[in-house]
Amino acid sequence: MNNLMNVLGKQSKEAARQLSQLETAQKNECLLQMAADLENNTQSILTANQQDLKQARKNGVTDPLIDRLRLTDIRIQEMADGIRQVAALPDPIGVVEKMWRTEDQLMIGQQRVPLGVVGIIFESRPNVTTDAASLCFKSGNAVILRGGKEAFYSNQMLVELMQQTLRNNQLNTAMIQFVNDTSRDTANEMMRLNDYLDVLIPRGGAGLIQQVKMNATVPVIETGTGNNHVYVDQAAQLDMANDIVINAKAQRPSVCNAIETLLVHEDIAPEFLPLLEESLASYPVALRADSKALTYLKKAGLAVEEDWKTEFLDYILAIKVVASLDEAIEHINHYSSKHSESIVTDSYQNGQRFLKEVDAAAVYINASTRFTDGVKFGFGAEIGISTQKLHARGPMGLEHLTSSKYIIYGDGQIRE
Known part of the structure; x- marks a missing residue:
């Protein structure tokens, strides 16, 4: 020894x-x-x-x-x-x-x-x-x-x-x-x-x-490695979702409670993704989107399989459009590092399903994943x-x- x-x-x-x-x-x-x-x-x-x-x-x-x-x-x-x-x-x-x-x-x-x-x-x-x-x-x-x-x-x-x-x-x-x-x-x-x-x-x-x-x-x-997600539900308030995604990705991308992937319901993707892209213009965030999300974004590269698995710890955000809450939960449970996951929604039922079915140490409704922190939880340092x-x-x-x-x-x- x-x-x-x-x-x-x-x-x-x-x-x-x-x-x-x-x-x-x-x-x-x-x-x-x-x-x-x-x-x-x-x-x-x-x-x-x-x-x-x-x-x-x-x-x-x-x-x-x-x-x-x-x-x-x-x-x-x-x-x-x-x-x-x-x-x-x-x-x-x-x-x-x-x-x-x-x-x-x-x-x-x-x-x-x-x-x-x-x-x-x-x-x-x-x-x-x-x-x-x-x-x-x-x-x-x-x-x-x-x-x-x-x-x-x-x-x-x-x-x-x-x-x-x-x-x-x-x-x-x-x-x-x-x-x-x-x-x-x-x-x-x-x-x-x-x-x-x-x-x-x-x-x-x-x-x-x-x-x-x-x-x-x-x-x-x-x-925890933090391969974290925000899912923007079809029942989300878009301004709230916009603020949460920007905070969770761009405030401090190098920490483990930042998000790496954004999931957006297909019903609100045409309106939400251009809004988000415009808001993110103030930050050096590179977008990597699936083929559906690409149709609503002006400046994004095509996401590959590895992007869904990666904790970037950088100004990079992977984006995927999903057809349902079921697809969002399935994607998260498959790729998540089980650190922190969030849903933005005004649907009580969808929020409760997300809390129950997503397997992670911290699961949020209508809040940024950046709060997964000992001080913010009231534990003092962690x-x-x-x-x-x-x-x-x-x-x-x-x-x-x-x-x-x-x-x-x-x-x-x-x-x-």
């Missing part, structure tokens, strides 16, 4: 035991200091981020992905505020969710406990570093962060600042650790760190997530958007980073 990962694993295991014993007030005070330390070191963070941006441009990284990587005064402030929001959330650790008495007169309770050591492999976005670290810390978990090479200097600086806060509070800096080797070898070693990792969470594109799913021997929580069905699904907040144990009170009972 790679000596670096072995050392980090051992240190994290010990730190997790210490962290699990901290009182809520101590954790919250440390988190508030972390937030303040980020703000007080904004310039150092921006300087490190500039190194990453310079290298990304040199490597030909696309503009939307550059946007994911870029930090600003405002984004650093938002990261600090996110940590404060985590501090303000109720602490799930130690909570006894229910208790009952058995026929043997045992009192049994189910109590929330940390998972232990959480490993996170992620790409590009430096805010993941502070979100993940603060959520793991508050939920009593040590964390090993392995970011991509694109954000190496930013992530390194952020972790150094958080570790300094831990040091200032006489806490073990191994509660938050950073893998300073971005080679594929360390990623592969992390996927097999069974003696130390309790769970591994990948955050990034489809390639990273598939690699982790196929190669990891530690338990994995799959987080560790990721889980697209699987075991343990957690959707935005993962504090509670999803816990497990449970049964606590049993007796007065001398023995089993006959």
Whole structure:
């Protein structure tokens, strides 16, 4: 085993035991200091981020992905505020969710406990570093962060600042650790760190997530690639649909809750698609349409099968005209990554069918998919958007980073 990962694993295991014993007030005070330390070191963070941006441009990284990587005064402030929001959330650790008495007169309770050591492999976005670290810390978990090479200097600086806060509070800096080797070898070693990792969470594109799913021997929580859709029903308000599609595609196309495909009912396609194309003229969105949709659009290329399967993370929108709600639901369930799906309709019946029949972590009626986010759901920061069905699904907040144990009170009972 790679000596670096072995050392980090051992240190994290010990730190997790210490962290699990901290009182809520101590954790919250440390988190508030972390937030303040980020703000007080904004310039150092921006300087490190500039190194990453310079290298990304040199490597030909696309503009939307550059946007994911870029930090600003405002984004650093938002990261600090996110940590404060985590501090303000109720602490799930130690909570006894229910208790009952058995026929043997045992009192049994189910109590929330940390998972232990959480490993996170992620790409590009430096805010993941502070979100993940603060959520793991508050939920009593040590964390090993392995970011991509694109954000190496930013992530390194952020972790150094958080570790300094831990040091200032006489806490073990191994509660938050950073893998300073971005080679594929360390990623592969992390996927097999069974003696130390309790769970591994990948955050990034489809390639990273598939690699982790196929190669990891530690338990994995799959987080979401976002091949998301908006379906504009024949009963939709066209102005509302127009606003929702523009927001879901063009506000920030590089994030996992943006849409990649638009489905439009054939009855309203002749009116809606020209309206949408005119509105999208203000954005550099390339349209890839099926043959029916092409007849209503002035500037669009012909979509191919691969377009329906692709998370573009870019200013590209695939468009398909469908004959019915049934066809829309069938298309979504076939191609969706099961992240976020939306219908725009004034039909109560069609909306309810969509909610019931579409298989995704978040299903919307008359709203943008961009709301699939821990903060917007009221969870505070998120560790990721889980697209699987075991343990957690959707935005993962504090509670999803816990497990449970049964606590049993007796007065001398023995089993006959």
